[in-house]
Amino acid sequence: MEPIVIAKNLTKSYTKGLRALDNVSLTVDQGKVLVVMGPSGSGKSTLIRTFNGLETFDKGELDILGIKVDSSHDERKIQKIRRRVGMVFQQFNLFPHLSILENITLAPVHVQKRRQIEAEEYGMYLLSQMGIDSHAKKYPSQLSGGEQQRVAIARALALKPELLLFDEPTSALDPERINEVLDEMRRLAEQGMTMVVVTHEIGFAKDVSDQVLFMDSGKVIETSPPNIFFSNARHERSRKFLNQLDKHK
Amino acid sequence: MFNININSIIICFKHLRKTLFSNLFNTVITFLIILFIGVACFYTFEWLIFKANWKAVISNLPLYAFGSFPPKEQWRPAIWIISLLLLSIFTLCGPDWKWLRKNLPIAWVGSIPLGLYLLYGGLGLSPIMSRHWGGLTLTILLTVCSSLLSLPLGIVLALCRQSSLPLIKKLSSIYIDVMRAIPLIAVLFFGQLLIPLFLPVGIEIDRVWRAIFAFTLFVSAYIAEDIRGGLQSIPYTQTEAANSLGLNQYQIIQLILIPQALRIALPALTNQFIGLFQNTSLMAILGLVELLGVGRSILANPEFIGQYIEVYVWLASVYWMVCTIMAVLARHLEQRMTINQANF
Numbered sequence: 001m002e003p004i005v006i007a008k009n010l011t012k013s014y015t016k017g018l019r020a021l022d023n024v025s026l027t028v029d030q031g032k033v034l035v036v037m038g039p040s041g042s043g044k045s046t047l048i049r050t051f052n053g054l055e056t057f058d059k060g061e062l063d064i065l066g067i068k069v070d071s072s073h074d075e076r077k078i079q080k081i082r083r084r085v086g087m088v089f090q091q092f093n094l095f096p097h098l099s100i101l102e103n104i105t106l107a108p109v110h111v112q113k114r115r116q117i118e119a120e121e122y123g124m125y126l127l128s129q130m131g132i133d134s135h136a137k138k139y140p141s142q143l144s145g146g147e148q149q150r151v152a153i154a155r156a157l158a159l160k161p162e163l164l165l166f167d168e169p170t171s172a173l174d175p176e177r178i179n180e181v182l183d184e185m186r187r188l189a190e191q192g193m194t195m196v197v198v199t200h201e202i203g204f205a206k207d208v209s210d211q212v213l214f215m216d217s218g219k220v221i222e223t224s225p226p227n228i229f230f231s232n233a234r235h236e237r238s239r240k241f242l243n244q245l246d247k248h249k
Numbered sequence: 250m251f252n253i254n255i256n257s258i259i260i261c262f263k264h265l266r267k268t269l270f271s272n273l274f275n276t277v278i279t280f281l282i283i284l285f286i287g288v289a290c291f292y293t294f295e296w297l298i299f300k301a302n303w304k305a306v307i308s309n310l311p312l313y314a315f316g317s318f319p320p321k322e323q324w325r326p327a328i329w330i331i332s333l334l335l336l337s338i339f340t341l342c343g344p345d346w347k348w349l350r351k352n353l354p355i356a357w358v359g360s361i362p363l364g365l366y367l368l369y370g371g372l373g374l375s376p377i378m379s380r381h382w383g384g385l386t387l388t389i390l391l392t393v394c395s396s397l398l399s400l401p402l403g404i405v406l407a408l409c410r411q412s413s414l415p416l417i418k419k420l421s422s423i424y425i426d427v428m429r430a431i432p433l434i435a436v437l438f439f440g441q442l443l444i445p446l447f448l449p450v451g452i453e454i455d456r457v458w459r460a461i462f463a464f465t466l467f468v469s470a471y472i473a474e475d476i477r478g479g480l481q482s483i484p485y486t487q488t489e490a491a492n493s494l495g496l497n498q499y500q501i502i503q504l505i506l507i508p509q510a511l512r513i514a515l516p517a518l519t520n521q522f523i524g525l526f527q528n529t530s531l532m533a534i535l536g537l538v539e540l541l542g543v544g545r546s547i548l549a550n551p552e553f554i555g556q557y558i559e560v561y562v563w564l565a566s567v568y569w570m571v572c573t574i575m576a577v578l579a580r581h582l583e584q585r586m587t588i589n590q591a592n593f
Contacts, residue, residue, distance in 0.1 A: 082495040093490035097508050097586075107494035146442055159494065245577065 001029040003063075004163050004194045005051060011058035012046060012218075020046045021057060022218035028163075028211075031192045035205040035226070038215035039241060047215070048165045051196065052085045063163055083111060086116045086156030090168040092148040094140040100127070100151050101136040104158045120156070126154040130184055143245060147176030152185055157188075164188065166197040172217065181197035206230055214238045282429040289421045303552035306563045312547065313567070316383015316538050322375065325367040326386040333360055337574055341581055361393055379457045383538035387457070387565065391529040391539065395464035396522050401448060403472025404507060410477055420487070421473070428470035434531055441535045460532055468525050479510030511584050519579035523572050531570075540564060 009121040012021040020043045028034045036044045049055040051064055053073065062069045064081045094103050104123035108114045127133040130150045132143075140148055150170060154162060166185065170178045182204050189195060189208045199205065205212055205226055212220045212229040214237075222235050233239045269279045306313075314330070315323045340353055368390070370376040382390070409421035428436070440463030441456065448454070454462075483506060491501045510519075534540035544560045548554055553560075 053490060054489055055439065060376060079495060079497070085489075085493075087493040089490060089493075091486060093486045095487065095490070095505060095509075097512060106495065110500050110504065111495040155494070 001031075003027050003099060004030050004065060005034075006061075006063040007047075007050075007197065008061045008063075010047070010050060010057050011063065012043075012050070012057040014057055016021055016234065019043075019218040021050070022219070022229045024154065024215075024220050026213060026220065026223065028194060030194055032210040033189050033195045033197065034211050034213060035194065035209040036213045036215065037241070038201065038221075041217075042131075042215040043218040044215050045167050046218075048167055048196050048198055049221050051163075051165055052082050052087055055088075068109040077111050079194050080161065080177065083159060084161055085163045085165060086159060086161035088149070088152050088167065088169050092140070092145070092152045092172070094155070096140050098139075099136070100132075100138055100140070100143070103134055103140070104155045107155070108126065121156070123158055127151075130154060144177060145173045145245050148178045149173065149181045151242060153181070153184055153188075164193055164195045166195065166199065168200075170201060176210050202230065203243075214241070216241075264332060274423065301559050301562075303559055303563075305547055305556040305560050309543075309547055313540065313543050313563075314384050316385050316543055317381050318386070319377065319381065322377060323369075325370075325374065326364075326382075329360075329367045330363040330386065330389065333361070337578055338362060338492060338548065338583055341579060343532050358397070361397060364390060364393070377410035382457065384543045385540050385571075387537065387539040388526070388529050389538075389571070390457070391460060391464065391532065392522070392526045394461045395468060395525055395529075398461065399466040399469040399472055399525075400518075404476055406469060406473035407476035407480060407510075408502065410473065425470045425473055429468055429474075431467075432526055433467050434507060434534070435461050437531055437535055439463065455488060457539065460535070460537060464525060464529070471521050472518060475521065476510050477513040478517070479512070479514035480506060482513055485511050515579065515583050517587070519576065522579075523575055526575065540567065 005026070007024055007026050009019045010024040011019065013019045014030045017094070022043075024043075024047060026034070033135065036047065038044045046055050050057050050062065053069070055073070058071055059069070065084050067081050069077050074193065084202050094100075095106070100108065101120060101123050103128065105116065105119040108119040108122070109116055124133055124136060127136055130153070132147055132150055135143055135147060135151075140151070143151065147231070149172075153169075156200065156247070169185070170181050178201070182201060185195070185204070186208055197204075197209070209226050211223055212226050213223045214233075214235070216237055221237050222229070224234065228234075229238065233242060270276045275320065285340070311320070311323060315326050318326055336353075336356055339349075340357075343349060343353075366372070367374070368377065368379075368382055368386070406421050406425060409417045410425065412418045412421075421500045437460065440459045444454065444459055487505055488501055521531040529539055532539050533545055536542075538546060541564060544564045548557060548560055
């Protein structure tokens with residue numbers, strides 16, 4: 001099993017000694033799904049944003065798809081990583097001035113220099129897989145949140161990534177729209193996509209993930225398989241967090 | 250059909266009664282205002298139709314349009330102005346064919362070299378010096394050339410002002426601040442009187458081009474600030490999303506930031522361009538015979554002495570017409586862009 005993500009002792013501190021990341025180490029193997037959980041401000045978003053260079057870090061090493069990055073944040077290497085890693089954001093972040101299909105073909109055409117027709121064909125294929133190919137000519141503001149998030153997934157998939165990062169992909173959605181996005185993510189996991197997902201969706205974590213990583217104030221508290229984490233978490237802090245989540249359900 | 254009309258008239262009357270004649274005081278005020286408007290209209294029309302002497306306007310129409318362009322060659326600027334007019338009509342009311350809509354911006358940009366070729370001559374047309382250009386033709390030429398040059402310069406200035414390199418950032422903000430601190434007329438004087446002194450002997454820039462460059466330098470500072478406003482209102486998450494897709498800095502600016510910033514800044518940019526069009530009349534003081542300059546030279550002719558009001562009313566209406574066309578075109582462009590991105 002080939003590791004796709006290896007993080008060693010990642011540390012990032014803001015001024016005044018506040019640590020967003022505190023000695024975080026983890027490994028994600030090919031085809032595996034890692035779910036990252038934790039209270040807000042625990043550094044889980046910061047963590048996955050270091051994987052494609054949206055955040056820098058002060059100490060430690062990162063190895064993404066065999067490309068090694070350290071705190072010097074080499075722009076060329078990061079660019080190489082970004083071409084092979086897709087990311088889906090909480091607020092979708094689609095480009096409002098481009099149509100759905102243009103959103104999806106932008107990177108293949110301008111980054112991978114693929115032909116427009118070829119990129120459009122593959123974009124339409126991705127949209128039809130998600131059942132939203134009828135929206136191809138529309139603009140992001142004309143779509144519902146769930147549809148926009150699925151377009152964002154298609155946009156990330158258009159570069160044929162080897163690793164997908166999800167930063168709270170369902171937190172900005174209507175409760176009724178959450179499942180259409182989660183189903184899409186389940187389908188990708190079944191197809192063997194390597195994914196790192198920051199989420200509060202316990203059902204998704206239970207069914208789909210191979211590992212659950214729990215963070216608090218920048219530290220990794222525990223990493224366990226989901227059946228153990230949700231039934232019999234090793235740490236008091238994790239149990240407290242899960243109790244809180246249960247109360248809100 | 251007839252019924253609907255009667256109904257709508259009744260509704261209209263009821264509405265009027267409720268709003269304008271609801272009590273005695275309102276009724277008196279309504280009648281006073283109607284009386285005032287009526288008297289004003291009466292005297293205006295009386296003057297326009299019976300009292301005014303339109304000879305200074307009617308007998309000089311070609312002069313207003315083309316200045317002292319040789320009469321035999323006046324079909325050239327005429328073709329240019331008509332083609333601009335047709336292009337406006339096509340843009341506003343033309344069919345919604347995709348290839349047409351795609352090529353319209355190219356046609357608009359292409360209209361400028363066409364205009365310059367028709368005015369300058371050469372390549373089969375007899376050459377005509379720029380000192381013979383004038384009238385509405387020159388006004389429009391000054392406006393479109395300065396607009397087209399100042400837009401890219403403004404974009405570059407706005408980007409420089411956002412730059413992370415301190416020197417570039419400082420230089421562009423100094424430029425913008427200085428340009429905004431100088432009155433336009435001073436910049437135009439500088440262009441007309443001082444630039445020739447600085448240039449080495451033998452090198453001469455056309456007066457028209459000196460004016461265009463002066464306008465461009467001035468307006469681009471204002472445009473830069475409008476576009477900077479647009480750039481700043483784009484959320485940073487757009488850049489992050491583009492980064493995560495592997496687009497480089499240059500591509501992000503070109504494909505993501507500039508198109509959105511232009512859309513946001515469009516109403517402000519329209520303002521700048523309409524202002525620029527009106528400010529070209531300052532060149533009349535500096536010796537270019539554009540639309541206002543033609544009016545002044547006609548009034549200096551003993552034959553038309555004293556007909557100020559007629560000439561200025563006429564000039565005002567021409568300026569008003571062109572400004573209206575510009576405003577309608579801008580609104581049309583805005584609507585086309587808004588349909589796609591109602592809220593973001």
